[in-house]
Amino acid sequence: MLRWRQHSIYDVIGQIFLTKRKSRVVYGIMANFFILEPQLRTIMSFFIADAVAAAAPASQPGIEGMLFPLGILVFFYFLFLRPQSKRAKEKKEMIAAMSKGVEVVTSGGILGKVVDMDDNFLKLEVCDNTYIQVQRQSVESLMPKGTYKAITKKIAKD
Numbered sequence: 001m002l003r004w005r006q007h008s009i010y011d012v013i014g015q016i017f018l019t020k021r022k023s024r025v026v027y028g029i030m031a032n033f034f035i036l037e038p039q040l041r042t043i044m045s046f047f048i049a050d051a052v053a054a055a056a057p058a059s060q061p062g063i064e065g066m067l068f069p070l071g072i073l074v075f076f077y078f079l080f081l082r083p084q085s086k087r088a089k090e091k092k093e094m095i096a097a098m099s100k101g102v103e104v105v106t107s108g109g110i111l112g113k114v115v116d117m118d119d120n121f122l123k124l125e126v127c128d129n130t131y132i133q134v135q136r137q138s139v140e141s142l143m144p145k146g147t148y149k150a151i152t153k154k155i156a157k158d
Contacts (some may be wrong), residue, residue: 094141096104098142103142105141
């Protein structure tokens, strides 16, 4: 059992080994280790002093330290931001180029023909004499001429 005195780490480790395992082999190894403790401390302090002396003085990272983070930012710009801005620009041009009679598909998947339009809203004919109003921004794509007519004929047959 440990007594109330100042113990080195080696004493504590030895006591742990002795209490956990009651073998003479471990005790013999630890006893030899405790005998060599002063010599080990001198050797270790010698190596530690060399390691501290060999440490390079701290220097500020230059431009080389910033190349990798900047490269990641450029990569993400070309991977995510640029294509998204190109799609937004194309959609803006498509909405500006819309006119009456154009066949469109909304973001909800509704196919219709533009009958009337103002600055913010479109009036779509989705079936014969059936109209809905949607926002201009909800138009996702322009369809080729005749798509609306072919779909309404197909629905009428069924």
